[in-house]
Amino acid sequence: MSGLFGAAPSVAIATLALTYHGDGPAATATAARWMLVATPAMLVYTTCCAAACRRDRIPVWLAAIASWLAWLAVAFALWISLRGVIAT
Numbered sequence: 110m111s112g113l114f115g116a117a118p119s120v121a122i123a124t125l126a127l128t129y130h131g132d133g134p135a136a137t138a139t140a141a142r143w144m145l146v147a148t149p150a151m152l153v154y155t156t157c158c159a160a161a162c163r164r165d166r167i168p169v170w171l172a173a174i175a176s177w178l179a180w181l182a183v184a185f186a187l188w189i190s191l192r193g194v195i196a197t
Contacts, residue, residue: 121144125141146187147184150180161175161176
């Protein structure tokens with residue numbers, strides 16, 4: 110978990126700086142919004158993976174698919190809600 114929270118902010122800041130320099134503030138704002146969507150989805154994914162690792166009877170492939178589907182559901186829900194905020 111330390112890699113998720115420790116490395117990601119530095120990568121995000123570098124990405125936003127390069128985007129601002131190359132594409133301007135509008136593209137940077139868009140990239141930052143999508144980073145906000147990706148963060149909770151990744152947290153749900155890692156939580157599901159950790160919970161699945163504690164179960165002995167769940168096959169690895171099933172745990173991976175379930176975790177990925179949880180990520181997809183959260184990312185999609187946040188994407189839909191963010192589209193509604195941007196549209197209004």
